[in-house]
Each structure stands twice: as structure tokens, then as C-alpha cells.
Amino acid sequence: MSVSSAYRPDPRFAALGPEYGDVVSSAPFGELKLRIRNDRAAASVGLETLTDTEWVEHFGRFTPLPGQPGPIAMRYHGHQFRQYNPDLGDGRGFLAAQMREVATDRTSIEETSRLLDLGTKGSGTTPWSRGGDGRLTLKGGMREVLAAALLEARGVSTSRTLSLIETDERLERNDEPSPTRAAVLVRLSHSHIRLGTFQRAAFHRRSDMIETLIEHVRSLYHPHVAAGDVPGLLTAVVAANARLAAGWVAAGFVHGVLNTDNLNVTGESFDYGPWRFLPFYDPGFTAAYFDQSGLYAFARQPEAVFWALTQFAGCLKLVDDSDAGVQALTDALNGFGPAYIAELRAAFLRRLGVSSVGEAADQRLMDTTLALLREGGETLGWEPLFHDWFGGFASSARAVAGPRARLYQGKVFDDFRFALFEHEPDRPERLEQAVFAAPDPEDLLIDEVEVLWAAIDTDDDWAPLNAKLMRIETLRGALAG
Template sequence: MPVSSAYRPDPRFAALGPEFGDAVAPAPFEALTLRYRNDRAATTVGLESLTEAEWIAHFGRFSPLPGQPGPIAMRYHGHQFRHYNPDLGDGRGFLAAQMRDERDRLMDLGTKGSGTTPWSRGGDGRLTLKGGVREVLAATMLEAQGVPTSRALSLIETDERLERNDEPSPTRAAVLVRLSHSHIRLGTFQRAAFHGRADQIETLIEHVRTLYHPGVATGDAAGLLAAVVEVNARLTAAWVAAGFVHGVLNTDNLNITGESFDYGPWRFLPFYDPAFTAAYFDQTGLYAFARQPEAVFWNLTQFAGCLKLVAGEPAQVQALTDALNGFGPVYIRELRAAFLRRLGVKSLGEAADQRLLDATLALLREGGEALRWEPLFHDWFAGFASSARALKGPRGAAYQGKTFDDFRFALFEHEPDRPERLEHAVFAAPEPEEMLIEEVESIWAAIDGHDDWSVFHAKLNRLETARQARS
């Protein structure tokens, strides 16, 4: 049996019909080499028992898993850097399968680099191996930090060589499979609205409500908007607490379950810098670190505009407005909670939690290049319990002065959350696991120059250890 008894296929998206996606064929790859398989993620959906040959067959050549209808390229539109593009859609990927996980959530297997589709717009439908490596690294790092994210399930190198304008070519190619709660984007609704299809909006509302936000009442567009606003506000707050810059916050890169996915030119902050950008082509800083909440809110506003198509009465329109305006309060609440989680302390109430958030940001701002983002949370994890460790550590000299005193006072107000976690060897190390661009490039250089995957896998192992230490 190629799958375990825990495997429960449930292909719901295909039931929406051909107006929402197109049946496609995967690229006919020949030589395939498995570079990464995420058995921990596979276990959650009953796929861990696949042999290597079966794994490559299902996630390299895309032989359908049992009970699955075959690949579907999803249709959607989107704003790209706030310019509307009606020619989007899955252009180098598709929905490969849907199944239930161990928590009974509907999960997607989505691909990247799996071949051309009707929405490829002249592209080759392929993924560079470097792009695949970067996505595995980003998803693993964010999961270790507790950020809602898709998980990279599989990375398989192909025998193709790709030409790209923005990196040395020809370059190696790969096909990636990610495991995510949903690939329905804000742009999925935008496509229906663009064509004036209120019936499709209603269909999507019911589909999303039933499968992903069951607490929303039937036909309640404002309730669905409030749910999508909440999960995306929580995601944005988690990005900021992680010092993460997504890079391309277009409406087709945000989904209705509030998970990071489809990683492109992402970066992590080396130190506090509100203007830090990830994409070299983001010349105006539209998606800079500190502008990410603004960008997500703008995208949610476009989503709300789509839902207006089915809001008949003025009261329904006002309900949509009220739901959208809930973003700010939810974001601030979730930002406080995210910083508390990163610092490993318990909530003491809104006022005290806000003092700690403000004091942490002030210390990072004043510390500049001398105080990197990630090490602060490593040094002071669990608050007072880490005091001696932090002050004697490599950044002890940075922990002085009034701004630091304000931070320490605000931190020590809060009780440590499970301080026994400090006994883990991760916290005995002077430095935390980071994911700065220099290390990413070094990992890729070993692969590209010497086909040395040991550095890549060693990094993933350390990130998994860090995840366990903070769990």
C-alpha cells in the first residue's frame, strides 16, 4: 500500500468546476533526484510510508495519489505592486491533491515548477533549484519561529537547465511541493469580481466558509471577511515579530487561511530597519519591513471590494466596512502576543504587554547594527530567567543605558512561560539560528559549486532542533 491508513483524500476544489481551475498535465521530466522530503509533514497526512520511488512518482512525475482527480491549475487575478493584472493564475504550478490531516483540516498539495499551464503567459513553467532551496529554508525557519506557514514537503531536482535574466544561467531546475491549508487566494475572489460574477463570489464564500472558517454563518460575507482579516492580521504580526520581509505582498500572494506561502525574494532583518526591503525590484519600498501591515490591509481592502458584489443592503455594506476596519485592533493585539511568544513570557494584560512591545522595539531601534534582531529574542527568552546568561553573553555590552533599563523592567514584569525550556541545549549556545542572506548564499554556493547538500541538511536539522526547543 503506497499510503498509510491515515491518508484521507478529500478533493474539494475540483467540485467547484472548470470555471475555477483547469485540468493540466505535468511536465514530462526524465531524470529526477530527490533532494528533500519532509517526513514530519508527510506523517500529518498519511504519506510518510511512500518509498523513494513512489515519492518521486507522486511528487516529481505527479502520478495521482489515490482518490485524487489529477492536477488542477487554479484561476485567479491579482494586484501586483498595486497594478491590476487579469492575466494571472497558476502559471508554473497546480493543485496536485487535497486530503485531511491529523487535525481533520483540509490540506492542499501545491506545486511550483511542475510545467506550463494555460496561465503561463509565455513562461517555461519551471523553478530554479536555488528558488526551491530558498523556499524550503524560508518555510522551515518560519515554522521554527511559530509563524503560520505552508511547509515544504518535497524538493526534487530535474535534469533541465534554465535560462534566467536575474541569476547566472544556465541554472539547475527543480520541482517543489508544498503542504498548505489552502491555496485559495484573495485574487481568486478578484477574478470572479472582475468578470462581474456575483454567483461565483457566492460559491466561493460558501466553499471557503464551510471548509476553512466553519464558524461563519451561511451567506455571511461580512463574517467571512472578519475571519480572513483576523488570520491575515495574525500572520502579519508574526512576520514582524520574526523580523521577516516577504518581499512581494501582491493580492495573489495572500490566502484566505492566513499562511505564508509561495516564497520569492524574502529576507530576514539583520537588525532593526523599517525601510528594509527584500526584492531588488521594490525600488519604492512598497513592501518594506515596516510597511507590511499597510500592504496587507490594502490587499484586504481589495478583497472586501469583491464581497461588496453580493452585499445588497446598506447595512450589509456597513458590516463589510466594520469587518475590514477590524484589522488595526486585531493586528496590534496579535503583535503584542507574537512578541510575548518570541520572548517566552506570559501576558500580564494589555497595558503591560504594550509596554513590553514598545520597549523591545525601542531597544532594537537604538541598538542598530550592534544588536541583531534574532539574537535579542535568543538572549532574553523567558525573561528574568535569562538575565545572567544575556548579560554575560556576546551582546552584554549592548544591554545598558536607559532604553535597556526600560526594556528589562517591562520584561521582568512578565512571568516566564514554561521556563524549563531554557534547559534545552539551544539556549546554552551563544548565538541563535538565524537566516540572513549571507548564510543562504553560502548554502547555495556549496550546492551549486560542489553539489554538497550537507550544509543545507545540517541547517534544516538545526532549525528543527530550535523549533523543538521553543515548542
């Protein structure tokens, strides 16, 4: 076994016992082809030293890694488009392993570092498959790889795709041409414990299970919260998800399916389905063709996240339904609005590459940015503005000489420019990166996704996808500085 010496298994979820998850096995796949191997993510948990053969064995056939108990299908419930469903759970995935993040910089290996999960998608049926085949289309896997990569590059909290392996199966689907190719995906996340995990315990009126989950989540994911401080835990989960919602909006991202089983206690994007990035400012833009009411439209995402958090708060109420306890939870929940606005201001500053100069000025910059995006519409698009003006006034010459120069005039633009010039560039040396010399941004609109898939589907040509991922990685490095 060639895991590195930095690999530290720590399977905490399994210790909760069988009421929280079911021991399962992966599907007996035939031929497997390794398509995507994320060694940067693997290095963060000491797995980059695996050979390709070992990689496929552990992430395609799911032979347990050292010190791991084997796959566990996690139990949870959830609201799907605000309709409660008690028949959910890991139906085509499972928790494959948990380990500690590799110590970095001055952190010693003896010190506690983050607990990370390996979770799967398309790994076979479980007791919660509800008649499904437990599989993942190769196109769905490719789309998750892309979404996670670009969101990470744009600074949004997200799971990372560790592995994508094509199987030899052909799947029948009613929402894409069939038969279609299949795959199994492994993602690396801070946690797969969903808001719906708590909902299941509440549904069964198991306050003891909720108490166990509270301490499990507090100690592992929000250790700054004192033991027994339930409102404090809610405050932490609210803050994490407010940051997530703000990150999505600033990134122009639409998740598509913000059910309570698709939001977790650490505030990470995960389980990507019908996602989209905005082509241009459109508050009503939806990602899922089946979201006919626009419940999870772009501008309604903060509302959807808050609604989900109210369901989570209702679960916590089962451990203390006194007037004082309920009021404390209500106060914590009501912190979402102010936290979201503060996080949105910060997210817009990051996207524009400038530093904060105070709440009033930061708010003015966010408001004028949105106004310019609104006025620019389809002509300007969403992402080009952030590309052209990254670094603030340090990019003035670049922006006014670029392909969208004619759009940068008039009163709305002047308001944006004056607000932008109030802010100093944050690490202006980043502008020396080659990505900012390009006339257009590295974006990921649906037409490009379809082109990348067509090359794979028609010619088994993975070069365009790999090139795209390399460009996104270059962008991530440039923005990170």
C-alpha cells in the same frame, strides 16, 4: 501503493468545476533526484510511508495519489504592486491533491479535521504561464525550503515544504547566473485559495461565483462562521491575515512580494520569492531588488496586507451592496488595525517566551523591545535580542554574561528590562534546551543562504543545507516545548 491507513483524500476544489481551475499535466521531466523529503509534514496527511520511488512518482511525475482527480491549475487575478493584472493564474504550479489532516490525540478519525492542499511550484506550463517556462530554479526551491522551515520554527503560520526534487533541466534566468539547475517543489498548505481568486470572479461580475467561493471557504476553512454571514467571513479572513502580518514583523521577516495573489484566505505565508530576514532593525528594509519604492518594506507589510484585504472586501460587496451590507463589510475590514496590534503584542510575547499580564504591560514590553532594537541597530541585530532574553528574567544571567552583554545597559535597556520583569516566563523549562546554551541564535541572513547555495552549486554538497535544516528543526522543537 503504500500510503498509510491514515491517508484520507478529500478533493473539494475540483468539485467547484472548470470555471475555477483547469485540468493540466505536469512537464515530462527526465531524470529526477530527490533532494528534500519532509516526513514530518508527510505524516500529518498519511504519506510518510511512501517509498522513495513512489515519492518521486507522485511528487516529481505527479501520478495522482489515490482518490485524487489529478492536477488542477487554479484561476485567479491579482494586484501586482497595486496594478491590476487579469492575466494571472497558476502559471508554474498546480493543486496536486487535497486530503484531511491526520487525527491526533483524542480526535477520532470520524471527526472532521483540517483540509490540506498539496500545491506545486516548477511543475510545468499551464494555460496561465504567459509565455514562461513553468519551471523553478533549484536555488529558488532551496530558498523556499529554508524560509518555510524557519518561519514555522518561529511560530509563524506558513506552508511547509513537503518535497524538493531536482530535474535534469538547465534554465536561463536574467536575475541569476545561467544556465542554472532546476527543481520541482511541493508544498503542504491549509489552502491555496487566494484573495485574487475572488478578484477574478469580481472582475467578470460573477456574483454567483463569489457566492460559491464564499460558502466553499466558509465551510472548509472558517466553519465557525454561520452560513450566509458574509461580514463574518471577512472578519475571519481579516483576523487570520492580521495574525500573519504580526507574525512576520515579530519574526523579522520580509516577504517581499505581497501582491493579492500571494495572500490567501487562511492567513498563511506561501509562495516565497525574494524574502529576507532582517539583519537589524530597519523599517525601510526591502527584500526584492525590484521594489524600488519600498512598497513592501518590512514596516509597511501590515499596510500592504490591509490594502489587499480592502480589495477582497470589495469583491464580497458584489453579493450585497445595500447600505447595511456595505457598512457591515466596512466594520469587519476596520477590525484589522485593532486585531493587528493585539496579535503583534502576542507575537512579541511568544518571541520573548513570556506570559501575558494585561494589555498595558504587554504593550509596554513590545514598545520597549522595539526601542532597544532601534537603539542597538547593526551592533545588536534583530534576532540576538530574542535569543538572549527568551524566557524573560530567567535568562538574565545568561544574557548579561553573553557576547552582547555590553549592549545591555543604559536607559533604553533599563526600560526594556523593567517591562520584561513584569512578565512571568512561559514554560521556563524550555531554557534547558541546548539551543539556548549557544552564544548566538539560529538565524537565516542572506549571506548564509548564499553560502549554502554555493556548496550545492559548486560541489553538489547538500550536507551544509541538511545540517542547517536539522538545526532549525531543533529550534522548532525547543520553542514548541
